[in-house]
Amino acid sequence: MEKQRICIQSVSQDVIIGKVFNDLFNIIKQSQQNNNNVVWDFADTFYLHPFLLFPLAVYRYQNNIKCINIRENTNIQKYLELVCFENLFDIKDNQSLEDKLSEYYDKSYIPISSFSINENLLKQLQTPIQTIIERQCRAEKISTQLSYFIGELIDNIREHSSADKGFIFSQYLQSEKCLNICIADNGITVLGSYYKTNKYLDIIHNNPAIALSQALNGLSTKSKERGFGLSSSKKMLVQGLKGAFFVMSGNAFYRYDLKLSDKEQIIPLNEEYYWKGTVVLIKIPVPVPQEFNFYNYIE
Amino acid sequence: MDTLNIKSVLGNNIILREDARNIIHYIKENNIKVLDFQGVDFVSRSFADEIYSYTKNNAISIINTNEVIDKMFRAVQHTHNNGRQIINNIEILPVNSDEELSKLLLAY
Missing domain, CATH: 3.30.565.10 (Histidine kinase-like ATPase, C-terminal domain)
Incomplete structure (x- = not known):
């Protein structure tokens, strides 16, 4: 069965903080609706606010979520690697x-x-x-x-x-x-x-x-x-x-x-x-x- | 030796209540009468509360505390002596749908 793809949108520093949590809850909801049988797609991501980045990293760690298009995305690849998002x-x-x-x-x-x-x-x-x-x-x-x-x-x-x-x-x-x-x-x-x-x-x-x-x-x-x-x-x-x-x-x-x-x-x-x-x-x-x-x- | 140098066993930044329990165990086992906080920069309120709960009834002296640690012990002493009042200022917002949740979050 093909995994549901969830696009991780950028949430930058200067947006309202409510959007950070709105996006976070939507990602959690979509993931849990699919019993975490999902992939998170970072193709269009260029920045993640720390209050989105951290919960996503912890959630991914706990539920073994697969991430795609991180290495292909030069905007985010180095950043996620430096903050140890996947490891x-x-x-x-x-x-x-x-x-x-x-x-x-x-x-x-x-x-x-x-x-x-x-x-x-x-x-x-x-x-x-x-x-x-x-x-x-x-x-x-x-x-x-x-x-x-x-x-x-x-x-x-x-x-x-x-x-x-x-x-x-x-x-x-x-x-x-x-x-x-x-x-x-x-x-x-x-x-x-x-x-x-x-x-x-x-x-x-x-x-x-x-x-x-x-x-x-x-x-x-x-x-x-x-x-x-x-x-x-x-x-x-x-x-x-x-x-x-x-x-x-x-x-x-x-x-x-x-x-x-x-x-x-x-x-x-x-x-x-x-x-x-x-x-x-x-x-x-x-x-x-x-x-x-x-x-x-x-x- | 009836004095225990806290820094030598726990370092200068002490946060865990469990560390206080271990100190109390050591006090009982070794007939310690004085806790020396020389060189300790910070203790958490939890640590101070646990230590104070024991020392207040057991004739243990606390010495060489800096201003932060001294005030932390005074704060827990105040609570033990005067109790505390819990005030509920938190409102629980009713949410009946995903749309309502988004609206609440995106309002700010």
């Missing part, structure tokens, strides 16, 4: 990570990387990656916030996702003066985490959108003193740094971007848009606003 950068240990990533010091990105969820690897992951990101964007006073965001997101994967794989990517867009950081896992989703711990099911009502909203509000599956990771990160990023925060988990999509709306919004997604695991996409404007005070946001 994710495999983070195995700290020593090799520092050595391997050293070639990215003068780039604007780190490659799309996968890593196993084990304690020894996770605790060695942050420093080398963060060092490179800081060096690439050359921003002052960004170190503490980066530690906070990346640290809380990675710890959340470890504590709640039951995933065996994590994924990370970052790209600094000079023209937009912003740093885009993407972190994902292949775990049980936010809803699944509440079910696994048998917590707050009377509030959640088997609804992934409600589950995601509760998690983002800080309702922890562990204890009332916990649950600050996501809730404080989104507040710090959007209200403090004037950035943007997006999450997909199972059948729910969250967006918080003051350029779009002053409200935090969750859009429920039907089964055809299902995302296996959770992906967090954050946009950090550079430089850090003068008036920003980290301590106002750690509660």
Whole structure:
């Protein structure tokens, strides 16, 4: 049976962010309608926004999607190769990570990387990656916030996702003066985490959108003193740094971007848009606003 | 030795709650009384919460914290002492069709 061909259209930096997600969801839907028996055709692609590029790479990795016309397309071939779109950068240990990533010091990105969820690897992951990101964007006073965001997101994967794989990517867009950081896992989703711990099911009502909203509000599956990771990160990023925060988990999509709306919004997604695991996409404007005070946001 | 130098075992950028659990295990096994954060640049709120949850009832001193770490411990202490209020500011938008989804996404 011939595989369904899905054309991957270019989504550039300067389009509205909504188009990025609209295209992403359409690709996921078309792929899942065909049980992932599809090929993604890059013949007409010349640029992909990081928030489209990263989820596509992770989806392709998880579902073994075949891509065509990458090598034939000189506009995109080198770029996809450099960011490791088809062959994710495999983070195995700290020593090799520092050595391997050293070639990215003068780039604007780190490659799309996968890593196993084990304690020894996770605790060695942050420093080398963060060092490179800081060096690439050359921003002052960004170190503490980066530690906070990346640290809380990675710890959340470890504590709640039951995933065996994590994924990370970052790209600094000079023209937009912003740093885009993407972190994902292949775990049980936010809803699944509440079910696994048998917590707050009377509030959640088997609804992934409600589950995601509760998690983002800080309702922890562990204890009332916990649950600050996501809730404080989104507040710090959007209200403090004037950035943007997006999450997909199972059948729910969250967006918080003051350029779009002053409200935090969750859009429920039907089964055809299902995302296996959770992906967090954050946009950090550079430089850090003068008036920003980290301590106002750690509660 | 009743002092544990945190940097020597966990480095200068500490993010995992599990690392805190391992430290607590070490404290119990080795009768540690002082946690020395000299040279540590950052600890996550999760790490600070886990450490604070144990040290507050076990006469363990925390020393040589920088401003970030000091305020992270103060923040978790504040939560433990005063509780927290969860405010729901997130609206869930109803979507009944693919067209509605596209319209919602492309509105921005």
